[in-house]
Amino acid sequence: MSKRLVVIGGVAAGMSAAAKAKRSNPELEVVAFEKSHYVSYGACGLPYYLAGWIENVEKLVARTPEKFAKQGVTALVRHEVVEVDYEGRRVRVAALDEGREFWQPFDYLVVSTGARPVVPPLEGVELKGVFTLRQPEDGVAIREALAGARRTVIVGGGYVGLEVAEAFRAQGKEVTLIELEPRVLPGADAEVSELVHEELMHNGVEVLTGTRVEAFAGDGRVERVVTSAGELPADLVLLSVGIRPNVELATSFGVTTGPTGAIAVDEQLRTNLENVWAAGDVAESRHLVTGQPYWLPLGDVANKHGRTAGTVIAGKKAAFKGVVGSAITKVFERAIAFTGLSEADAQAAGFDAKGVWIKSADRAHYYPNPHPLHVKLVYETGSGRLLGAQVVGHFNDALRIDVIATLLHQGGTVDDLRTLDLAYAPPFSPVWDPLLVAANQAR
């Protein structure tokens, strides 16, 4: 008799697991439940939808339920799994648009319930015009509200806050970005934050760092943001102060979380319960620099989680060894890329860490229209082991970070970096690639 895989949450990890499991073992019956209106969407594209660069939110969808059906995978939207009866190997599903519930049996279960935005318990946070951004529905609501807004406030200067700041400027809005920490992008080192701050100001974003948001005020609809630095008028507010994994359903039937608060999994994405996997933003990964559990809720990681879990569920071999914390974000004309540990994080993690920060260019000194390229390299003194890097450059110049990410996977050193034979031609790099310049300065 064929086995049945049930997937809870049908976005990146869930639908990757579903599709991969079915492809690898066509005997499997695969059913995925997703409570939003969309499966398999690229949530990381929402800021660009807000910018107006993507016409319809539907464009973010990689594959529709109809396409999944053709592959033999049943994907049901507006279906929320509200209870898991682990002993009985069944889940209770609410068909949200039909007002009915049913029990769905399973042999294998993937928990891919994702994450949700943190909503700080501030006065007035429930006012109309105060948003978080996570699902396509959020995007549609914000873009609609944006049409009538002039003054916007973004609370939180992390990746999402920065991307939305650009999006709102692209729509011609006034934008104030508020960050509690003394600098934007506080996960990066200070040199990087400074360049980001510069880029924001250069593009007309008002930036308030070291500023606490205390309340939102208005008559039914937000009109003012009350902060430690005074009041700001606001027609629209985006809260982007972090996200948390949606672990509650999983823990309710005995799945355990790790030190990060996300679900603990092994290299096959197995949870502590037999026949239950967790994948995507709800699950941890191992950080290959520290060796510790780490939560990296990004779409590319979710896809890899899902693919690995799906392969294993289909009875084949696969392993997800871990992450090195790579990320990149576009802030107007600059890209900020990150991998491994920042200098501050490396020291906090107990490494005898040192950093070098260099400014170079993205092409030979004589080639026209150069752009600055900044590299921060973090390494262990003595051993020279690489611990991380940050690159700030013009658009995809910053993808050079991937060389360092690759070395981090291999446990590479500054010496390994110094001797790399990277591709060189005048339009693409100075004769000494900026990464090599940084390595040559690391002592």
Added chain:
Amino acid sequence: MSKRLVVIGGVAAGMSAAAKAKRSNPELEVVAFEKSHYVSYGACGLPYYLAGWIENVEKLVARTPEKFAKQGVTALVRHEVVEVDYEGRRVRVAALDEGREFWQPFDYLVVSTGARPVVPPLEGVELKGVFTLRQPEDGVAIREALAGARRTVIVGGGYVGLEVAEAFRAQGKEVTLIELEPRVLPGADAEVSELVHEELMHNGVEVLTGTRVEAFAGDGRVERVVTSAGELPADLVLLSVGIRPNVELATSFGVTTGPTGAIAVDEQLRTNLENVWAAGDVAESRHLVTGQPYWLPLGDVANKHGRTAGTVIAGKKAAFKGVVGSAITKVFERAIAFTGLSEADAQAAGFDAKGVWIKSADRAHYYPNPHPLHVKLVYETGSGRLLGAQVVGHFNDALRIDVIATLLHQGGTVDDLRTLDLAYAPPFSPVWDPLLVAANQAR
């Protein structure tokens, strides 16, 4: 008493060695002789000078003799070393503009005499209007001749030929590119050549492959190119059919060459003769994929050679382990990047090699203005060891090659590539980076 380093040839490798030796050991006396009018120039920038994108050829110079003098390095242009008396530890120097010669004693010698273009012994090859491109002086002469030319012919479809084809088109000239082999860029695999061919035609370059040039004809000045496919009118011809290392001076006093024809050196760039180093285009490197000597006459390699030799001569530790054959070139809006071995070369080298060729994009499917990105991955069957890659993309999208170059240095496998945590955001990559897509397809 202080020791004296004499450097023969003051371009990339020579001046890197000179400057690094002096910086690392200020006691050293350092003298460099260069027979052209310029030291420390970026020869790889000449095609862009021809395109008119760089105003003066002087812009290609990284550091002038005056700047070197301030660092305590004597750099003499228009000075040719015509003889080496190794037993007597002295070189005979011709001061070309002064019509005199002198003997210069040395303790340490760096041979960095570079390479020269191959000039095929064809009838009419000495006609005016038939050029090769290697030194700034060549560039100046070609650009001058170009002003009065309408129809240009480029013989040879390697990197330089392709770059000059673009340059001549940028100057509004008619361009015919002739390649003896059945396809352009014959060092790459066929899929890559096809895209390059397409890009050339798309930009108005006439391409004749499988065509032999038999003679040049004209009355004092070239007027026609005689080929196996008939005669072509031509006002200007560029020969770019390869280069050869300038080893003659070195071999004349007992320095030995390796199997590539360039000078054999160890990891400290030492030749077989005590106190004699060779660096740059005149010297071999080790290919870290095959383990064999390899000749990679590129500016970035030359700089690394020179830096290593200079450090060692100064009495410090340094090693140049080798290359993996990385290169990149711009052909109009496409960039072609290369590392390791092509599938054909890998098979010729005795590997049980396989290749995958994928087409992806440089950004998420929903992000506007995507460009195609093609990846060829070459690997060993069974072990999955990576042997090489080729990437064709839009401008610096192709720098992704550096990830593969890094893995080649580390002896990485397809599995290592598959599990890399590369930086992802929708403007910079699909959620599955094209390199990972290729790895996932490699079996």
